[in-house]
Amino acid sequence: MSNRAIFFDRDGTLNLDTGFLHDKSEFVWIDGAIDALKLCRKCGFLTIVVTNQSGIARGFYTEADTENLHLWMNEELDKLDAKIDGFYYCPHHPEGKLAKYRKVCACRKPAPGMIERAAKDFDIDRALSYLIGDRQSDMDAAKAAGVRGLLYQGGNLADFLRQHIDELA
Secondary structure, three states, rough: EOOOOEEEOOOOOEOOOOOOOOHHHHEEEOOOOOHHHHHHHHOEEEEEEEOHHHHHHHOOOHHHHHHHHHHHHHHHHOOOOOOOOOEEEEOOOOOOHHHHHHHOOOOOOOOOOHHHHHHHHEEOHHHHEEEEEHHHHHHHHHHHHOOEEEOOOOOOHHHHHHOOOOOOH
């Protein structure tokens, strides 16, 4: 049997978007984000982060910085009986400063590559899954990947999920 998942954009959805976030000292959870993650787990959804990180291509920070921030997020969540099951990020940007990351790719949203990779890695049934994000590119990625997209525009994230996903009501 396949799993169902709720994919989350990171900046602007789970945490305040401070612009090229890569250090835990600047990290602030969105209101209700931790409760939303707990609610997903309680209702049997995997929680997967899919995030564009063009700051890597621009030379503002490294992949290791991004991975360390993600590890720290789960360490903090573990203290609160919550968890993110997987983190997927795209380090590419077509106008990146660093040649290694300067390209158009299949993983940068609105392309569906991160969602597709996670769906394969976790045996996710896309028809039973959602992507929560704060930008049109998130909604376009959801559509391209065959998951339902929900545009989050602020407020308590747990309340938003309860209003839009019947299993979480």
